[in-house]
Amino acid sequence: MIHKLIKISIFSQHYSTLFSLVVVLLIAGCLNAQNERPWHKHGYKSLEEGDFYGAAYYFSKALENDSSNLEVLWSLAESYRLNGDYDKALGAYHALLERDRESTYVLSSFYVGEMNQYLSRYQKAIEFFNLFEEQPRANETGKLKISAQRRKSCEYALMNRHTTDSLSIKNAGYGINSFDAEYGPVFIEDSTMFITSARYDSNTTKLIKEKEFQFKTILYSIDFRSEPFSIRQEQVSIEPLSYVSSVSNPDSRNEYYITICKSNVCGIFRISRIEDGWSEPEDLGAFFNNADFNTLHPSVGRIGAKEYLFFASDRKERNGMDIWYSEIKTDGQLTRPRSAGSSINSIEDEVTPFYDSENERLYFSSKWHEGFGGYDVFFVEGSPGNFGQPINAGRPLNSSVNDLYFSHNPSVSMGSIVSNRTGGYALKGENCCNDVYLIEYPDSVKIEMDTVPDLAIEQSDDLVKKLDGLKMLPLSLYFANNLPNPGSLSSTTSANFADLTREYYKSQEEYLGHNRETGWVDVFFNKEVQFGVEALHQLCDSLLIYLSKGYVFHLGIKGYTSPLGNTSYNEKLAQRRIASIENFIRNWNSGKLGNFLDSGKLNVVPTPYGEFFSEGKINDQWEERTKSIYSYDAAKSRKVEIVWVSQINPDYKGPVLVLENDAFDLGGPEIGSIVELKIPIANVGDSTLAIDGITSSHPGFHMVEPITVKPGESLNVTVQFIVSEYADIQVFGIVLHNNSSIENVPVFLKLKKEP
Known part of the structure; x- marks a missing residue:
């Protein structure tokens, strides 16, 4: 039996859980490299590159050629799971469990349980976690304790799933969110939030032949004072193919702590605002930047007269990602990091800390402590060296999937969270990507x-x-x-x-x-x-x-x-x-x-x-x-x-744009072909409407020419694009920029490959 150990940094390409960690995939193989069919090779290559969506496509094609190949079925199930396509992953693991007469793939029953948990089918999940634990080789997988804890979480969820707090949680909407992934939201001032977005150059599957890194991360600041809110890209000086996230700053200084990742290793740096942007990132030394471990998710909290930097790290003192802290001295120096303690840190990952100074609570996300599934948000009362036991933050803050990066600003009774819960902006699977959600508390709801x-x-x-x-x-x-x-x-x-x-x-x-x-x-x-x-x-x-x-x-x-x-x-x-x-x-x-x-x-x-x-x-x-x-x-x-x-106010004399249709099914055009789309619009206002440009999440779009529409007229906006690689069914959007009262009007397009 041949096994492949594949290290995948979640920070690399997919951002399923949006923090750097090592995912170990054991892919059992009975074919050597020379005998693998092309679909297999492409599937393994995609897994190595973190392109789980592409891997699922290739392994499904390989199964069409050989439906009895259990190695490929296992790899397909893993690809679906890592892509956040939990329903399809459940089906693939279930099929493997039924066909694997020799019990070669011991973890199948564990993952059937986990996928049911992610889908809120808690009773079913308990059954399969029990089935996994009863297998003679379960102890060899390293998942036995985790499975037992998952069962406890499912029992907790069954008892508490109808209990909800009086919070209002809403998707922050398109503009803040995209069809890729957003993470690291944090309120810096009363009206400003920073977020980081991982944007692909296109919404297509990354092709094997492409050699350049296809996505980039962008730091944005959002000003909620304007109506609608304004978004500005922040220019932080970092090396190519590295990326920035998790901005946090002390109240007392013009200093910001950020995560910068490069070569699959993440560290924490310090930057300052200057007149024309940002200073060069300052290296904080070996305790915070070290090739042997990751340090990320900085969050500054004030406790009495002291300030602390909380962060997550997988340094060698413990296994996996844990919560750590360091005191920020008055001169800006940081003390040697210390673990937040065994009441918080576990054998699984604890990440994305946030200290609520007003209520003296440390929030963090964890898969281990009893919750509803995936990463849940927890909090502990107290201060460094004296933290209590974790308490689940409850629903609707937590869902059955991943909930991360909790933060809030008490001065405006508003908070935020990042989640891949159902209902977000996603093109490559319902739960593939993380969106920012805004939280309003009871006194402001x-x-x-x-x-x-x-x-x-x-x-x-x-x-x-x-x-x-x-x-x-x-x-x-x-x-x-x-x-x-x-x-x-x-x-x-x-x-x-x-x-x-x-x-x-x-x-x-x-x-x-x-x-x-x-x-x-x-x-x-x-x-x-x-x-x-x-x-x-x-x-x-x-x-x-x-x-x-x-x-x-x-x-x-x-x-x-x-x-x-x-x-x-x-x-x-x-x-x-x-x-x-x-x-x-x-x-x-x-x-x-x-x-x-x-x-x-x-x-x-x-x-x-x-x-x-x-x-x-x-x-x-x-x-x-x-x-x-x-x-x-x-x-x-x-x-x-x-x-x-x-x-339209009684005294308004401007243009008013009305779309006769804002969704177009384009069928399955051939890759490389040029598609021309005519979008019918009407001007029901009192002055001339101007359509002066478009933007799109898909490359190759352009408007043939700007148009003007007189009051009472209807015309077509003509758009062309060159078709590049797309998924079996893929929806993407373009935005019409105009001079009406609604300046940016979205239009949706769907491509569907012929069976």
Whole structure:
């Protein structure tokens, strides 16, 4: 049996967990290098480079040639797991477990348990952790203690999954987040946050023949004082192919501590703000920069009159990543680092510390202590040398996957966290990449899941800003499977969303029958569905106030479906769902908004996405209804969203851009071909609209020529791009830059390879 030991720095290319550590993959092989087929070679090469998405593609192709090859099946499962594609990883490990009659791949049952844990299937996870621990060779894997601790975590999660704190956690949105990975958010001042983003040059799989490093990390500062907030790229002087993260600074000096990684080793440096940017990074010496270990995630905390630098490191004194600290003397010198202690540090990794000086709590993330799955956020009370026992920070701060980089700013009652939880911006797997999430605390929360805010407003206020400030957009409104008008090929309906929702509520018991192991059904129906209905009533009430005073509104409403059914049917279904929302608005409060719809003062701008975003992510098999109809992901995909509201004040004379469609399915164009796309737009304002440029997350895009659109006219924006390598199903975006009240308008494109 041949084994390959592959070291992968998570800081290198994928950022699944976003800190430097060594992942050991034992790939059992019975083929020597000379006899491996090309798909195998490409798969191993991708694993070595940290391109787990590409590795999964190559190993799946290899399995098509030889479905009995257990080595390839193991490698495929590992690739899915490391890419955050937990559902597919579960299927691959499960298949391996059933086929591996000789029990060669002992860890299969452990990872089946772990994938179930990540998917919140805690009872199933416990069963497979038990199965793993009963195997005679389990002790040889080094996972026996970890498996036992995972079982305890699943038991903890089952007892506490319905307990949530009154926090509001929202994805920070596109702009702060991208389709790659963001990490290291920290509030430096009352209104400024630093984040680091790992941006690929394209959203395509990294090709084997490419020799240059394809991604770069960029440090951004975000000023929340502006409306909307402004983002600026910070220029820090570092060597090529190295990257910066985790900025932190003491209150008393103009000094910032940063992580800089190069050659797969990370260390902590100190920099200062200067007139034209940043000073050269200052090396802090062998305790903090050493080729033998990683030192990263700096966070400064004040405890009484002293300041401390907390950080994570895998130095030789202990195994794995642990939390350490060093006192910052008044002259800026750092004392010899000390471990935060055995109550915090474990046989697994503890990372991303943050010290809350106001409450004297040290926060950190760990896989070891009892939690909900992946890395959870914990805190300990006390101070260095006198820390208590870890306490799980609870839900909704923690999820069943990775939750890292917790920090908060008490002066603005706001915090942040990084997570790969479901619902983020991801193109290469639902949980592949980390996004920044913003946290609002109870004294500042304006919207809770089951409480609709009061939108009572004066004429001088701006409703759009009010909605944004209350985090009411996008407003999600959920539908039962295949409703309204199941089987119809019509794009219209007389159904009213209010009636559809009442019927939807009656199906809760049916959903519970398919989801005994999870507690999402009650939360989904009685909070998310209920909130949407109540918020829609409140929005209509507010629109009536403004419309009665001469304002004009456009509502951007998007319709979605699960991937059940064919594409054409799903597009019609999405149109009917949008129409049911328009019927609700028209008939609301005995028809008080109907005249405004008829007169053009209130306008619905529909975009029927259908299965545009759900295809390839959600089960589409009728015979597997527990997954395709009654699962949480399927229920969340059947919705309409009021995504944007455009308000034209009575005295506004500027242009107003309206997209007739903002989602385009381009099919499966050949690589190297040139695709031309025409995006129809309309100007419903009173002055000339100018489209002066585009940006895109995909390389090779350009606008053929800038255009101007006169009031009342409709024209096409013509965009061309050269098709490069893309995934089987891939969605990416472009942004239209214009001079209207909404300066940056996104458009989504989908490519899908032919089977």
